[in-house]
Amino acid sequence: MTKRTAACSCGQLHLACNGEPVRISICHCLECQKRTGSIFGAQARYPREQVTIEGDSSQWTRRGDSGESATFHFCPTCGATVYWEPNAMPGFVSVAVGAFADPDFPPPYVSVYEERVHPWALALGELPLERHF
Known part of the structure; x- marks a missing residue:
């Protein structure tokens, strides 16, 4: 069985x-943009019984673009959001894909709130090669 570890910055x-996520998605909603400081959020959803959580977290509950709320758990030391619990989906935990720090993590296969996509966002295959200045 696959076991992956996610962590805050510190x-x-x-x-x-444990196991594979039931969904991997990216969200373009304005609240995810504010939460991540990026143009979208990437998350992996797991059944709660497959997730073991260790360490202290601060919590904040907010309402998303859908009108539903979720409770976000972030590190009180470094401030990184690691996971959240959507109130509309009891029994599931969403984990920030970036918290896995794993370039081999499976790609998302669901994209939501695409009406909020930034017009300048490019598909990965269309990005220019990195240039060092």
């Missing part, structure tokens, strides 16, 4: 996720 708050 490592104090970390999760062990």
